[in-house]
Amino acid sequence: MAGDLFGDDAPAGAGDATGPVPLAERLRPRSLADVVGQEHLTGAEGAIGRMVAAGQLSSIILWGPPGTGKTTIARLLAEAVGMRFAPLSAVFSGVADLKKAFADAEKMAAAGKRTLLFVDEIHRFNRAQQDGFLPFVERGTVVLVGATTENPSFALNAALLSRAQVLVLHRLDEAALALLVERAEADVGRSLPVTADARAALIASADGDGRFLLNQVETLFAAAIADPLDAAQLAQFLHRR
The missing domain is CATH 1.10.8 (Helicase, Ruva Protein; domain 3)
Structure with missing residues (x-):
């Protein structure tokens, strides 16, 4: 169960510590209830728990240290409300990747399927790229879930922050x-x-x-x-x- 903790059914190779699938990947949680250390968010009274119970997601920014479950929480959140999960990494993605992600989300929306767009290390996108998310978030084309290890108040555009709820993940105790x-x-x-x-x-x-x-x-x-x-x-x- 790690992090990212953090599911899919255990892939082939589970039970073999030297197999091709890393242990951390094999132990990714299968539901939000399996995520450890973030019960203040995933529990029934937490922000994420309440969203799932209502079946309605708003755009959020997950802020926390490495290895605390940001990616896993985003994926399980999409599964919990029946949304398509579309992951991107700001480290490896550029403008063309963003355009494709938004185009795919629009096609899926037309077919009646909403998209949760997960952007890892979202603070790595520059200000102009961050502004590019705004019209798609406002129209509801995507529900944006960004993950960052940096303080969002300094790392993200004010316009983007005003449209997303910042949720803080704790270091695992x-x-x-x-x-x-x-x-x-x-x-x-x-x-x-x-x-x-x-x-x-x-x-x-x-x-x-x-x-x-x-x-x-x-x-x-x-x-x-x-x-x-x-x-x-x-x-x-x-x-x-």
Whole structure:
């Protein structure tokens, strides 16, 4: 369940820590209820929970650190209300990609299917590109869900912010991260080869990033470790890796 946590049915290769599908991808949640650490948004009283209950989405900006579930929440949100999910990355997309995304959304709207346009790292688009979203958001061609690690007040146009609700995602706390490790162990079918102290140190080292934690867990499962590592051995092993 990571992040992005964060679903689709488990792909082929689940249960094999060294298989072609990364552990973090295999553990992506299958519903909003499976997302850990963001219950203030996804719970019944949270902004996202209320939108789903009403069956009506407004454009939102998901602001939070890496590995907290922004991409997964957006995808599951679309599924929960029966919308088409169209992802873009501002790092890899340009004007042509945006035009195609809007054209596809208009075609789908004409066929009676609404589109949730998810834009990862939306702050990477310049001001003119951000302005390009406005007419499509205003007409309802797309419901825009943007994700950013930067403060939206400084990184996004005021005009775009005025049309979207900013929702803040928290770093995953110790309990949420511990749950991710337990899910990983259940997926692989064995316990993590570390002592209790090393397990606590591993969780602390993630600094609230679920994807980073699961990548470290996968590294440990893939290695041939005969005896459980203590905290010092774990630090040396991961640093060496």
